[in-house]
Amino acid sequence: MSGPADPDRPVPEAEVQPARRSLWERVSVVWLVPLGALLIALAMAWQAYSDRGPTIEITFANGSGIAAGETELRYRDIAVGQVEQVGFTEGLGRVLVTVRLDEEVAPYVDDSAEFWVVRPQVTAQGVQGLNTVLSGVYIEGSWDADPGEFVTRFEGLREVPVARPDMEGTRIVLRSDDGRGLTEGAPILYRGLEVGHVGPPRIATDGITVLADAFVEAPHDRLLTDLVRFWSASGFSFNVGPQGASLDFASLSSLVRGGLAFEVVVSGGEPVPEGAAFDIYPNRDAAVASVFAAEEANVPRLNLTAVFEDNVAGLSTGAPVTLRGLEIGEVVDLSGTVDPERFGDGRVRLVATLSIRLDELTMGDVSEDGAEDVREEVLDFLAQRVEEGLRARLTNASLFTGGLKVEIVEIDAPGSAAFDREAQPFPVLPTAPAEVQDVAGAAQGLIARIEALPVEDVLDNAVGFLESARALVEDGEIQRASGEVVGLVEEMRAVVGSEAVQALPEQLGGIATDLRAALADLEERQGVARVVDAVERAGLAAEEIGTAAEGVPELVERLTAVAAEAEGLALQELVDEAGALVTDARGLVGSEAAQALPGQLSDTLGALDRAVGEAETLLSQVRTEDTVATVTAALDQAGTAARDVSAAVEGVPALIERIDTVAAQAEGLALQDLVAQADALLSDARGIFGTEAAQALPGQLGSALESLDVATTDARAVLARIESEGSVDRLNAALDAAAEAAEDVSLSVEGVPELVERLDVVAARAETLEVEALVDEVTALAEAARQVLGTEGARALPGQLGDALREVEAALAELRGGGTVENVNETLASARRAADSVAATAEDLPALVDRTASVLGQAEAVLATLGETGRLNREAQAALREVSRAAEAVRSLARRLERNPSAVLTGR
């Protein structure tokens, strides 16, 4: 019965709920912003986290400069990681550095990786890591190129490793007894190229050997075989030996920072593994020799002891032991011993232990098995030889260094000694006195001898000689005297050179020749000679006849009568007179006056020449006709005078011819008459020559010449005055005087042509006249000649000549008296003495010169060695090139700085 709604029922209240708006209407779209930011942040974080590489831990001894979050890990200078944390290991033993690696290098960091801190370092190899001064230190890592298992913990190295894993090459170990050449960073050279380097040295466990790791880079590490030898190339070696001196060093850089060199001595060796050990030899020769030498350790040796009584120094261990010049071993030990029981006194003796190589002595089997037999053989051999005189002896090994060696020789008269083969520890070999040449002593002796030379005395003498020579030369007297001598010589030369004087000897010679010819003819034509000849012939004929025919007493008597007649002739008187005549003539000619005559003549003629010369010079200044005319006249007069003289002389040859013809005619005359006439002639002539007049004839000539000389002197004086005053009149007067003088000369010789003419006439007439007339003519001639010559002047001539000669003598005496000549003699004598001592010294010189030459030769060899080493030049050039490059770099930097000073701050 639901009907219409009950009005009493309440209307249910509908639940009204507000419409729920969608989320879209409630939540703003802005919520995307924080959501997006969140997502981005998360994505970035996730990406950074996922891109992060792994961490490794490296321990270092100290962590200087390592800062967390800053220090980088670099590989080949590229940052590949960063230090995140710096802490300590357990116990604070080392610094633990946690490094985060980049993802891309993480696979390569395996157990081959090595890490070290790069700090600024100054080493022999140079300055390293300088950029870390500003940017801070960094850790450098090095690993090989093969990825391997990841290792997380590493022990950092203290310094750069020798063999970096990222470098290809071979690591080797070098051994040396004294560390020679094993300096850290020293280069390893192969043929001058740097192919590796040496690491820090360390002492081996045995405490004796020095080891060092070294690294040889590829591809040169292929060369390393077991037949490769290393030697120390640092420093230089200087050897003086029998082959000369040699200086050797590898290169300039190795000289400075040391270095080792190696060489493949023999090819075909086996390659060496990593870490193989090589010994270092002191030089190349030892290194090469070690390859060829038999293995040292395995050669059987025989040790002997030798006791040397000598007191010489120079034997050292390692000195060779030689037998017959062959090196058979070496001295391995030296010591001294004092054994009064054994030797009898308490002196210290030298005990040397000799190590003899058995393979050098015998050709037997020297392997280990047979060594004992060989040893016994050698001992037997030595015992036998010792009995025959084999001894050990010290001798010079090298003359220059004074080193000694032991030689085993056989000596004569050895004295008795036995080979004690049972001695301990080694058999004792008897010794002989040392034969050591003391080269130093000999050199000292030579030096002492040179010192003892009186060099100072020689030098003093030489200096004194030079001083006196200089005094002599500087002496004014000498200079003046030499000047005078020179002047005299010049004057004489001028005189001699003048034409007149040149002609004079000819003329005189002609005259003399003619006279001589005439006298010779006279002699020939003298009846005396003819008579004597005839007598001789007659005698010969008579002898012949006497021998040929007998009974020719009449002939003989006649001949005898003829001879008597001839003897009866006043031949002797004739000869005597002729001889006297000749003697007189000779005496006249030979008298000083006559001899001085040419001198005076030449003087006079010279004075005349000078006068004429001065006159001519004056005339060159004078231009007046009068003077010229006067000069011409004077010259004409002089010429006439000269011509007269020559004309006078000219007639003589003609005269002589005439006389010749006369003599020829005279041949036909009767002998007696001829003889008588000749006698008379000769007596006359002798009378002529013997008279004072004849004697005085030269005097007349001389007076004439003297007057001429005086005139010339006056003329010269006048000319001098004229020169100083310049007066032409005086010149004229002088010329007049000269002309007068010339006239006098002409007058004085005027008579001669007349005389000659007369002689000529006489000769002409003599051809037709009789002899008597001839004799008369001759007598007249002689009288005339006598007149000519009978003046005082001629007599005085010799005196003048004698004066002149005396002057010369005085000059010479002056010269002599001045002691100059004596001084010269003395100096010459001392010079001779000095020369003697120098010669004595010079005797020793050759030896010295030889030694000097040998030293020079060796020095040449050294220099040649230096020049041959191309490496020296190359190294020097390379160094110079480096320096120049560095200079270039500095220069370019300076230029850039100049252009842009702020480049320092702002960079390029």
Next chain:
Amino acid sequence: MSAPNLDIRAVSAREAGLVGCPHCARVWPMETARCGRCGQRLVSRDAKSMSRVWAWWTAGLMAYIPANLYPMLVTRTLFGTQDNTIVGGAVDLALHGAWAVAFVILFASVAIPIGKFAAIGYLALAVQRGWRGPALRRMQLYELVEFIGRWSMIDVFVVAILASLVQLSVVAQINPGPAALAFALSVIFTMLAARSFDSRQIWDSVAALDARDDSMRADTVAAARQRIEGAPVPAGAPETRPAAE
């Protein structure tokens, strides 16, 4: 904080059926779509505004974390690189003796952003949860946050100026770090958060708290309408409208 004057009933515009333009503050009747004066859309209460506030607030907070963790300035000198966070840099400065600068940095870059976060968070919470509290103060707080919002960018400006000035190649080089971007984003997000906050909602609670008494409320509402519209409202007829949230 003055107690609400119960004589004058606090009435929100919304209760009075009015809506105010957020831009030019002209009050219009509720139904009006756009402001007649400035053309803005008239929305009485936006339901999504709080969501937006929280979204921007969260973004700003998220961006503030890297702004503090990452370096603000990266200084590259000859000797190395130095990263400075905001706090770290301020501490460094303080340690070097520049106390005033350090204080300024700390105040401007740490205190104020955190304060802003706190303020906006408080305001949003208070409005959302309906907490009691001095509405005037909240309004002042909101105004303060709005005012100093843009000034927080000073820190970024300082970084920008430093970075552009100190570019001395190798000797010294200052570059902004990632924190600068994050910080700028944080400030922007905070500003946006502040702008998204509808401050009218602060007064909603006041109005709701105040007008608990319906009669009082009705009278207040009628009086208010009368004043505005000038139409007498019959007393006793409550006009209810579905209140939009």
